Amino acid sequence: MNTTPIIIAIDGFSSSGKSTMARRLAARIGYRYIDSGAMYRAVTLYALDHNMIAADGTPDVDAITAALPNIRIDFAPQPDGTQSTMLNGVDVERDIRRLRVSNAVSPVSAIPAVRRALTAMQQEMGLRKGIVMDGRDIGTTVFPGAELKIFVDASAETRARRRFREMVEKGNAVSYEDVLANVVHRDNIDSTRAESPLRRAADAIVLDNSDMTIDEQDSWLYDRFLQRTNAR
Ligand code: DC
DSSP: OOSOOOEEEEEESTTSSHHHHHHHHHHHHTOEEEEHHHHHHHHHHHHHHTTOBOTTSOBOHHHHHHHGGGOOEEEEEOTTSOEEEEETTEEOTTGGGSHHHHHHHHHHHTOHHHHHHHHHHHHHHTTTOOEEEEESSIIIIIOTTOSEEEEEEOOHHHHHHHHHHHHHHTTOOOOHHHHHHHHHHHHHHHHHOSSSOSOOOTTOEEEEOTTOOHHHHHHHHHHHHHHHHHTO
């Protein structure tokens, strides 16, 4: 791409398909893709492995806050074109996708110190632009000045079906009901928390992809990218 690089922010509920579209757009236009949710998941995995989350899911805010300087997260490109989330140098890509982490991540991502630390890391990753980042607060808090902002919407059932299929394909033994319950529960926490709740930026373009194929979604997003970069 010979145009001046921009920042593309893609926000939406869990399992809305935003990561797939963000990753595919980044590959197509030669931008860096960052899955900000993976970073919240990595912090959660660290907290679980260091006994900083009680059996009822309540995180030990002080312990997690104190541990933040010891948590290093980066992304390692893989030979198959995907990238792995690295936690202190260890590939945790598979571990962070398990239900154990999914069930614990929302309260951890509601901790103000965690949000501040990860927001700062994400902003640093975007300094040179040419980046597609997906999450919940990218267009509102991390990059309020992003040149292209998308807000992806889809019904909870559609999203639970997608995640269920994904988890079964990866060999996880889960029930659809458990996955749906997790999706609804996380929607609720993510959109009602005090710090950077999931909400649409006023200047974000809304995409409801409930009835779209992945290819349709890719073309839609690529067109938005072309419009935005040609208009500059
Ligand atoms: O996109 P995901 O389901 O992998 O995200 C995991 C959790 O991280 C989700 O419950 C909310 C949180 N999250 C967040 O608070 N802010 C972001 N920018 C990305 C994710």
